[in-house]
Amino acid sequence: MTDTLGILSSWNESLHFCHWPGITCGRRHQRVTVLDLQSSRLAGHLSPHIGNLSFLRILRLQNNSFSHTIPPEIGRLFRLERLILYNNSFGGHIPFNISRCCNLQYLRLYGNTLSGEPPTEIASLSKLQELDFGRNNFYGKIPPSFGNLSSLQVLSASGNNLHGGIPNSLGQLRSLVFFSLGENYLNGTIPPFIYNLSSIKVIYIPQNNLHGTLPPGLGHTIFPHLEIFVFHANQFTGPVPASISNASNLLLFSIAGNKFTGKVPSLARLSNLNWLDLQENNLGNNEEGGLDFVSSLLNCTNLEVLSVGVNNFGGVLPESISNLSTKLRSINFLDNQIRGNIPIGVGNLINVERLGFSANLLAGTIPSSIGKLNKLYELFLNSNELSGSVPSSLGNLTSLSTLLLQSNQLQGNIPQSLGGCRFMLYLDLSHNNLSGPIPKQVVNLLVELDLSRNKLTESIPMEVGNLQHLVFLDVSENKLSSEIPQSLGSCTSLRSLYLSGNSLQGTIPKSLSSLRGIEECDLSHNNLSGIIPNYLESFPFLQNLNLSFNDFEGAVPIQGVFKNASAVSVVGNTRLCGGIPHLRLPKCISTQAKRGLSPKLNLIISVSCGVVGLVLVLLLALLYRSRKARALKSTSGSSLGVSLLKLSYGDLLKATDGFSASNLIGAGSFGSVYKGILNQHEERNVAVKVLNLQTSRASRSFISECETLKSIRHRNLVKLLTACSSIDFQGNDFKALVYEFMVNGSLDEWLHISAEGVDRPTNLPKNLNLTQRVNIAIDVACALDYLHNCSHMPKVHCDIKPNNILLNSDMTACVGDFGLARYLRDASCPSPLHDSSSNVIKGTIGYTPPEYGMGGEVSTYGDVYSYGILLLEMLTGKRPTDDMFNGGMDLHNFVMMALPEHVREICDPLLVQIVESSSSTNPRSNRGNHAQNDQRKRVVECLTSIARVGVACSVAMPRERKDMSNVVAELSLIRDVLTGTRTPRECP
Structure with missing residues (x-):
């Protein structure tokens, strides 16, 4: 077992075992009767010798990290009464001989990875009082024999x-x-016999495919002791039995997500009710008085959750809602047919965190008393018939993150006080009659801002540039004027931009060229002028561009989004020309033709001007080159000349000898990497990554890598020298990235050199020793720590693997290939807000965390998982896709099963060979033998500690993984132990 807390440190012969922590012995025979090691952070496997504790009555090992199977020797414990193993990682099957534990009363196995069909042998445990095998991987049917x-x-x-x-x-x-x-x-259906279980307190059967109706005697003659009744997400129909009101002990009642109909009966007798969830049914039938049951809840003084949304409730919203329990945290009346006003007394519900009345027929004004709800973080009042102004008191809601007031009849100015909602992420005031300017105080931390379809005036505030995490901006259909602010170019996360239907003027600012991630842009129906910027051609994700009904002039670009006539609209711009034929614009006419010159004269003038211009360019180039050479001589040793290189397709073609196969040093999902030699100033080796633009998302990868590497600097990140976006000699698009050349190649080549047969320079070792591996692991951890925690905006690499770890001349590791990298939107949130495009990110099989495969969002936890697998691969020399890993076995479990005694056995054989040879001393010297033993012991301690770090980083649950800053600290301590500057006791 792995004992991280040292609880078992006193388990030795110096103390009688009956006095060991976790052990209880019988008074008469001094035999172990209780083994209680719950919540002790133990890991490893449960020894089969447990079966020798023949007097054992209670075994408690819950809330640990035990793995492997439950040993069948458990069946020897015929005196065992309680077997408590929940919240571990036990796998395999429940031992079939469990039936031999004939005195077993409590069997708790939930929260493991057990599988197979529930064994029928359990049915023979006649004294069993509790059977819990939830949260596992059991399949098949429930054995009918359990009824015995x-x-x-x-x-x-x-x-x-x-x-x-x-x-x-x-x-x-x-x-x-x-x-x-x-x-x-x-x-x-639920068998009728179930309703004979008169002692039942909790019945929990949500998220199945059960159907039928609830019996009329529910809560009275059937379940008189009922406390929890959860049937949500099934297919039940019919009414809610009126007898449910007689279940006076009821705490939680949830029937959401079914097909119940009719009125909800009075619930006045449910004084202990804490949670009522009726949403997503067909209750109410859109009749008057459908919400009468709300008044019956006044006696439910412990009510915390009231959810009746997505039904057919009609009638007037009862005033009595103001007098409900002050413990209420969530109120949901969304999507019904409720009329009337929002009661002023709603401000009495001081603990409400979520208040939802959207998609109803509510009228009147928004009560200013809502500003008293200091804990409110979500307010949904959209899609009603509310009028009046937006209360300035809403600015008091300092915890508010979401405010949805769209599709009402609100008027007046947007209150400046909303700037007090300093954690506001989503603000939607669209489809109202609001007027006046957009307050600059409002634009502070928003991710989505929708003010469209109002009567807002003046200009878009320059402060919009502060919204660096803004993804969605819609101020269309207003009366805004002036120019598009230059600061809008700072909103580099923007994906949807809608400015149409205003009176904006001037040109499209050059600063918008930084909005490389934009997907939809609508600038139509304004007074914009000038030419259409060519940089719009290079926006790789732009899918819809509407520039219609403005005053643009000149030629329409023909590349990028402009290739697709259905994706671009330029109608109503009478001075535009050119573009692709499907746009049906007139051809562009040259200036000379407009002046009436003949085509022949035009040609002569053009050629003459071209020759003169070419001569002038050549003279200027020679002069510039001469001065540049002198400047380079005076700044010998500076890297400035290389860092500012501007390379063309021809330069890179020459540097790589025509992208020769002999210079190919790697290939990936989005392109190939070639070794190149630049000759502009002095020979310098570089790595040229040429994007395969026929591959899906290659352009996105190019932009992602440029955007990421231009804003980060770290000794353990590969240095990007320059980028080239051009066309080749055949007229095809060409994109390439030029990196500093890493002479020692990738980590993958070193880890798997024996299997791959890669030729290495003769002056280099044939493999990495343990110290080198630890140093590389620390380098990679430092890079990820910087990306996650130290840069101005957290970033996720999304593809950590040995191929993307490159080694320079002194074997320092640098992380490369940021083609899948993503920014996190909000570093201030405890739980990161993830990039919504993460559903297309796959990473590399074996290194991709399990949550990504289930549609989970990208997070720093994903990088930690990939790093953990990488660390285990460096330790074992085995790829995560090795043929030995099948069924339930993977690299993580392979190492975890070996902890702590057998780590040396699963290590890379070449690593063990190097360790043995480096720790050998003179065998004839006692001092030498002692030193050798100390060295080996220290090495084994370090190997075990490294394995623990790798396993802890690659656990299945994201939030249980380590933070990279802690990984750096722990690995640094391990290195100190390895080099002898720290004792093994100090090793984490």
């Missing part, structure tokens, strides 16, 4: 892959108190 467990009080199998129906035999469990089968694939 006559003493059973708790049956929980939620969160598995069970299918089929609920066996009728479970109706025999007359002592059942807790019944949980939620989040499976069960179907059919």
Whole structure:
């Protein structure tokens, strides 16, 4: 076992085992009767010798990190009464001989990775009172024989892959108190026998495919002791039984996501009710008095959640809502047919965090009393018929992150006080009658801002440039004037920009060229003029561009988005010409032709001007080159000349000998990398990454890498020298990135040199020793720590793997290939706001975290997982895609199973060979033998510690992974131990 807290440090012969922590012995025979090591941060496997504790009655190992299988020797413990193993990582099957534990009363196995069909042998445990195997990977049907467990009080199998129906035999469990089968694939109806379980307090069967109706005696004659009733996300129909009001002990009632109809009965007797969730049904039938039950909730003084959204409730919103429990945290009346006004007394609900009345028929004004709800972070009042002004008191809601007031009849100015909502991320005031200017105080931390379809005047405030995380901006259909602010170019995260239907004038600012991630842009129906900027051609993600009904002039570009006539609109600009034929614009006429000159004369003038111009250019170039050469001589040793290189396609073609296969040093998803030699000033080796623009998302990769590397600097990040975006000699688009050449290649070549047969320079070692591997691991960790925690905006690399770790001449590791890198939108949030494009990011198989494969968003946790796998690969020499990893075995589990005693056995054999040879001393000297043993012990301690770090970084749950700053600290301590500057006891 791995004992990180040292709880087992006193388990030795100096103390009688009955006095060891976690051990309880019987008084008579001094034999172990209780082994309790819960919540001790233990890991490893449970020894089969556990079966020798024949007097054991209680085994508690919950809330640890045990893995492997549950040893079948457990079946020897015939005196065992409690087997508590929940919240670990036990895998495999429940031992079939568990039936031999004939005195077993409590079997708690939830929160592991157990699989297989639930063993029918459990049914023979006649004394079993609690059976909980939820949150595992069990499949198949619920064994009907479980109905024979006559003493059973708790049956929980939620969160598995069970299918089929609920066996009728479970109706025999007359002592059942807790019944949980939620989040499976069960179907059919609930057998009538279930309703004979009169002792039941908790019935939890959500997220299945069950159907039927609820019995009329529910909560009265059927479940008189009912406390928790959760049936949401099924297919139940019919009314809510009026008898539910008699379940006076009821705490939680959730039937959301079904097809219930009719009125909700009075719930006045449910004085203990804490949670009421009726949303997403067909309740109410759009009748008057449909919300009468709300007044009956006045006696529910402990109510915290009230959710009745997405139903057919009609009638007037009751005033009594103001007098509901002050413990209410969430109120949801969304998407109904509710009329009337929002009561002023809603401000009495001082603990409300989420208030939702959107998509109803509410009228009147927004009560200023809402400004008293200091804990409110989401307010949804959109899509109603509200009028009056936006209350300035909303600026008091300092925790507010979302304010949706769109599609009402609000008027007046936008209050400047909204600037007090300093954590506001989403503000939507669109489709109202608001007027006046856009207050500069409002634009502070927004991610989405929609003020469209109002009567706003004056200009777009320059302060909009402060919204560096802004993704969506819509101020269309207003009365805004003046020019598009230059500062808008600072909103580099912007993807949707809508400025149409205003009176904006002037040209499209050059600063907007920095909006490389823009996907939709609508500038139509304004008074904009000038030429259409050519930089719009190079926007790789631009899908819709509307420039219609302005006063643009000159030639329409023909590349990028302009290639697609359905993606571009330029109608209503009478002075435009050119473009692709589908736009049906007139051809552009030269200036000379406009002056009436003949074509022949035009040609003569053009050629003459061209010759003169060429001569002048050549003379200026020679003069510039001469001065440049002198300047270079005077600044010998400076890297300025290289860092400002501007390279053409021809330069790179020459540098790589025509992109010769002999210079190919790597290939990836988006292109190939060639070694090149630049000759402009002095020979310098570079790496040229040529993008394969026929590959999906290659252009996005090019932009991502440029945007990332231009704003970050770190000794452990590959240095980008320049970029080239041009056309080749055949007229095709060409994009390339030029990096500093890393003479020692990639980490992958070094880790797998024996298998790959890569030729290395003769003066280099054949493999990496342990110190080199630790140094490389620290270098990569430092780079990720910088990206995650130290740069001005956190970044996620998204593709950490050995091929992307490059080694320079002194074996310093540098992280490269930022083609999939993503910025995180808000570094101030405890949980990062992730890039919404993450659903297209796949990374590399074996290194991609499991949450990405399930549609999870990109986060720094993903990089930590990839790093953990990388670290384990450096330790074992095995790729995560090795053929040995199949079924439930992967690199993470392979190393975790070896901890702590067998780590040396799973290490890279070449690494072990180097360790052995480097630690050898004179075998004839006692002092030498002692030193050798100390060295080996120190090395084994370090190998074990490295394995622990790798395993901790690659756990399945993202938030359980380490932060990279902690990884740097721990690996640095390991290096100190390895080099002898710190003792093993200090090693993490």
